[in-house]
Amino acid sequence: MTGRGASATLTGGMHDESEPFGLCWGQQWSWHEQQAPAAQRPPGLINGALLDLPASVGGEDVRAVLRVLLSRHQSLRTSCLPGDDGAPCQRVWPVSEERYELGGFVDAGRCDEWLRRPMDVRSGWPVRAAVVRPDAGPARLGLAVHHLAADRLGFGVLWEELRHVVDAAGRGEAPALPPAGRQPADVAAFERSPAGVAVNERAIAHWLDQDGALGEVLDWLRRTFGEPGDTMHVARVVSASGRRRLGELAEATGGSEASVAVAAVGCVLSRHLGRATFPMTMSVSNRHLPGLARSVCSVAQSGLVRVAVADPSDLAAAVPDAWSGMLAAIQHAYYSGDELSERMRAFDSGGLHVTAAPPNVNVVTAAALDPPRGRAGDEPWTSSVGQVRQRCASLFFHVRLSESHLEIELRAGAHLLPAGDGLALVADAMRLIHR
Numbered sequence: 001m002t003g004r005g006a007s008a009t010l011t012g013g014m015h016d017e018s019e020p021f022g023l024c025w026g027q028q029w030s031w032h033e034q035q036a037p038a039a040q041r042p043p044g045l046i047n048g049a050l051l052d053l054p055a056s057v058g059g060e061d062v063r064a065v066l067r068v069l070l071s072r073h074q075s076l077r078t079s080c081l082p083g084d085d086g087a088p089c090q091r092v093w094p095v096s097e098e099r100y101e102l103g104g105f106v107d108a109g110r111c112d113e114w115l116r117r118p119m120d121v122r123s124g125w126p127v128r129a130a131v132v133r134p135d136a137g138p139a140r141l142g143l144a145v146h147h148l149a150a151d152r153l154g155f156g157v158l159w160e161e162l163r164h165v166v167d168a169a170g171r172g173e174a175p176a177l178p179p180a181g182r183q184p185a186d187v188a189a190f191e192r193s194p195a196g197v198a199v200n201e202r203a204i205a206h207w208l209d210q211d212g213a214l215g216e217v218l219d220w221l222r223r224t225f226g227e228p229g230d231t232m233h234v235a236r237v238v239s240a241s242g243r244r245r246l247g248e249l250a251e252a253t254g255g256s257e258a259s260v261a262v263a264a265v266g267c268v269l270s271r272h273l274g275r276a277t278f279p280m281t282m283s284v285s286n287r288h289l290p291g292l293a294r295s296v297c298s299v300a301q302s303g304l305v306r307v308a309v310a311d312p313s314d315l316a317a318a319v320p321d322a323w324s325g326m327l328a329a330i331q332h333a334y335y336s337g338d339e340l341s342e343r344m345r346a347f348d349s350g351g352l353h354v355t356a357a358p359p360n361v362n363v364v365t366a367a368a369l370d371p372p373r374g375r376a377g378d379e380p381w382t383s384s385v386g387q388v389r390q391r392c393a394s395l396f397f398h399v400r401l402s403e404s405h406l407e408i409e410l411r412a413g414a415h416l417l418p419a420g421d422g423l424a425l426v427a428d429a430m431r432l433i434h435r
Helices: 004-010 025-034 059-072 108-115 152-170 184-191 194-209 211-225 240-253 257-273 315-331 337-346 419-434
Strands: 046-052 078-082 088-092 101-105 127-132 140-146 231-239 277-284 301-308 360-365 382-389 395-401 406-413
Touching: 025 184, 025 301, 025 337, 046 108, 046 152, 059 101, 059 127, 059 152, 101 108, 108 127, 108 140, 140 152, 184 194, 194 211, 194 337, 211 277, 231 240, 231 419, 240 257, 240 315, 240 406, 240 419, 257 277, 257 301, 257 315, 257 360, 257 395, 257 406, 257 419, 277 315, 301 315, 382 419, 395 419, 406 419
Parallel strands: 101 127, 277 360, 360 395
Antiparallel strands: 046 140, 078 088, 127 140, 231 382, 231 406, 277 301, 395 406
16 A cells, blocks of 8 residues: 555544544454354454463463553454444443453363354453463463454564563563554544545555456356355365475565465466456455554455466466566555445445455465375375365465475365365465476
């Protein structure tokens, strides 16, 4: 996003906490997913993790630690519910209200299950914490945060702060933290300003430029496969040599490792869908925007990536177009998703999240990957495929990079692809990288 008005406004003053306000654009996806029955909500709607506690940190210390985070981040102490006009709005509560749950467990497994159970974001706060004190071993602090309050990267910022505050508490010191990023109320205020409206119009115009191609892909998915069911195939390939090869291809093509991975997915989809040019979506953090680098609130959104593939077997030739498509997605991934859906329906593409969604690809770095599981054949990678209970309306590719391994995973509704086809797609993408 390049608007000069955004720089000036996103770094503006604090919102009056006593006044309710509407959702910011990054929260819209979370709100809509929250309205689905609990069993149909995506697992990513709640982020959670467990942290070892120093022996010197007791129960009251935990409340003090949490109070530091709650005072810094308004998004952790909000309730969200429909207003008089039906549109969702949120209210920030004083830290002293403590409308969050703090549990105690001796079993980490039960604690993890408790942390991830559905949250009531209408009357409670979108955060839950627990202390695990097993019979043996160190105590642990568990934290779970609803996506309305923090997206994946926002949760990462929060987790970094939590570790710092816990370590300081263990030493009996006050934590020294950098200034917090923008709060959701301030972000929402910018989005409703003239500068925010202009940013929104430019981003939506970028999507509408691809309306014809989007409509064709979505219509193909709906026409071919119908309504999504409640089961999803998960196909996965993991390779150590692929990680090295990805870096070599990035250097040879002048692109990035992420653009090589996106090009590989584009090539296999081009062959599978029989299209030379098609749109995909990718998650954009939006944290390159002023004031959002250390913001905990949910600001990530979908960006639109257009990939042209002249020859599905020529990965290197597809990298430049994938790279430029990713840059366009980053530039135009800050907009009102609700307004975009209405505009797309007006253009007869059926909306983005009705019965189908464009193919999606995300490339993320990971400190470590799960140990390769499944079978290893003649290829230099390990493959596996399974099935889980989860509604899935499109093809979701996840590319994860650790220091030692490359993983390509495809999550696809069982109504969309047979398990063998899903495994063939990720294996073909890995094969292109190894070639």
